[in-house]
Amino acid sequence: MENIREVFQVMTRRFGFLNKNCCTVGGQDISLIHSHILYEIDKQHNPSMQQIAETLGTDITTFSRQVQSLVKMNLVKKSPLPEDKRISVLSLTTEGKFIAAAIDEQMNVYLKDVFANMNEFERETVVRSINLLNDAMAKTSYCCTTPMR
Amino acid sequence: MENIREVFQVMTRRFGFLNKNCCTVGGQDISLIHSHILYEIDKQHNPSMQQIAETLGTDITTFSRQVQSLVKMNLVKKSPLPEDKRISVLSLTTEGKFIAAAIDEQMNVYLKDVFANMNEFERETVVRSINLLNDAMAKTSYCCTTPMR
DNA sequence: AGAATATATTTGCATAATGCAACTTTTATT
DNA sequence: AATAAAAGTTGCATTATGCAAATATATTCT
Numbered sequence: 001m002e003n004i005r006e007v008f009q010v011m012t013r014r015f016g017f018l019n020k021n022c023c024t025v026g027g028q029d030i031s032l033i034h035s036h037i038l039y040e041i042d043k044q045h046n047p048s049m050q051q052i053a054e055t056l057g058t059d060i061t062t063f064s065r066q067v068q069s070l071v072k073m074n075l076v077k078k079s080p081l082p083e084d085k086r087i088s089v090l091s092l093t094t095e096g097k098f099i100a101a102a103i104d105e106q107m108n109v110y111l112k113d114v115f116a117n118m119n120e121f122e123r124e125t126v127v128r129s130i131n132l133l134n135d136a137m138a139k140t141s142y143c144c145t146t147p148m149r
Numbered sequence: 150m151e152n153i154r155e156v157f158q159v160m161t162r163r164f165g166f167l168n169k170n171c172c173t174v175g176g177q178d179i180s181l182i183h184s185h186i187l188y189e190i191d192k193q194h195n196p197s198m199q200q201i202a203e204t205l206g207t208d209i210t211t212f213s214r215q216v217q218s219l220v221k222m223n224l225v226k227k228s229p230l231p232e233d234k235r236i237s238v239l240s241l242t243t244e245g246k247f248i249a250a251a252i253d254e255q256m257n258v259y260l261k262d263v264f265a266n267m268n269e270f271e272r273e274t275v276v277r278s279i280n281l282l283n284d285a286m287a288k289t290s291y292c293c294t295t296p297m298r
Numbered sequence: 299a300g301a302a303t304a305t306a307t308t309t310g311c312a313t314a315a316t317g318c319a320a321c322t323t324t325t326a327t328t
Numbered sequence: 329a330a331t332a333a334a335a336g337t338t339g340c341a342t343t344a345t346g347c348a349a350a351t352a353t354a355t356t357c358t
Contacts, residue, residue, distance in 0.1 A: 005256050007279050009188060012168075014286045015161060017206045033315075039158060049336065057166050059317050064336060066315085086324045086335040107154050110289065117285040129278035130156050136266040137163045140259065182344075198307065208346050213308060215344085235306040235353050 018110070025102040033058075033066055034075075038092065038100040041076060046089050048081070075099055167259070174251040182207075182215055183224075187241065187249040190225060195238050197230070224248055 023030045030038075040052050047055075053063040067090065070076035075096035081087040092100060115123045172179040179187075189201045196204075202212035216239065219225035224245035230236040241249060264272045 004260055004276055005253060006192075007276060007283065008256075008260065010283045011279055011286075012164065013185070013205065014283060015164070018286075019161075020206060031314080036162070043155075050334095056162065057169060060336070061318080061338085062316050064338090068337090069314095084325065084335085088336070104154060107157070111153055111157065113289045114282070114285045117288045118281060122281055125274065126278040126282055127153055127156060129275040130160055130282075132267060132271055133263070133275055133279075134156065134159045134163060136263045137160075137167075139266045140262045180343080199305095209307070210309085210347080211345050217308090218343095233306085233354070237307075 023103045023106060025099050025106075028099075030099060030103065034070060035103050037063075037066055037070060038075065038096060038103070041090050041092055042097070042100045046091065048087050048089060049078075050087075052090060070096070172252045172255060174248050174255075177248075179248060179252065183219060184252050186212075186215055186219060187224065187245060187252070190239050190241055191246070191249045195240065198237050198239065201239060219245070 019032050022032055023035050036056055037052065040055050041047060044051060044055070049063060049067065050060065053060045056063070058066075067076060067078060071078055074093055077091045077093050077096075078088045079091070081089050115126075118126065168181050171181055172184045185205055186201065189204050190196060193200060193204070198212060198216065199209065202209045205212070207215075216225060216227060220227055223242055226240050226242050226245075227237045228240070230238050264275075267275065
């Protein structure tokens, strides 16, 4: 079991490298947390502040400040929900969509690079395994406060 | 290829949750970066500041401050190399070893929990896949400055 | 042998991210 | 109408980060 810990430790470290060198688009540096936010807003349809914060496991006060930064950078738009003005709905601006797409492309290029070192069978096995891992992690008590299965 | 990106994004997020809720030992909070440092010092035999900093991909100035914190917490010992006093060699104190072992145990308990949701074949496949992934990531140009294969 | 250069680490400085408590605004409940 | 709850913001303090400059030590050159 000790070797399994090391395997995960190495993976964590390598993802740490990847996270550190993320993300630059058109000379503009996007921090990791900003990248994650753009991704989730892109993924969810008209999400609220709370929904995204929960998905990311981020404190709402920290999240609020990050969103303010992104609004200031003109990457995110924030609008009150007509039915309940306490709730703010988030969406990406045109530039935000562009940035999100560019980061997506960078990640895909990287993943292609990683998978270029594997044959087709290995690639399918790895992807299936990560899916398995994700599902198994979702079932643990450590996981995400929001049922995101 | 888009789904693969999402699979990795979910995994990154879940590890983010895990990283956030790491690590508390005997009522003492150990930050993630501290936990990583203790782990690497434990792993490498009489490593220098530079060696660990490179392994973790951390700026040496940031690393220097973290090590100072750990020395102050009496978890790490720092000694000049007799042959070259510019070089500091790091080692864990008795308490540092205890903390590192406790975190190791927590991680192993967590991994057991995760793997409890898989059968033996699935577990072996996942571990083999992570190994594959680690090796493939090591081969990309994004990876670690130190040849850590 | 002394000067110049290189190396390992530390310090000064400024920035970014974080999370708790308290606050404001809005909606729901009594 | 008053009270409670919910969504998000602000004040405050802490932690981590990385660049430039500095210090101490080792190596190389003259």
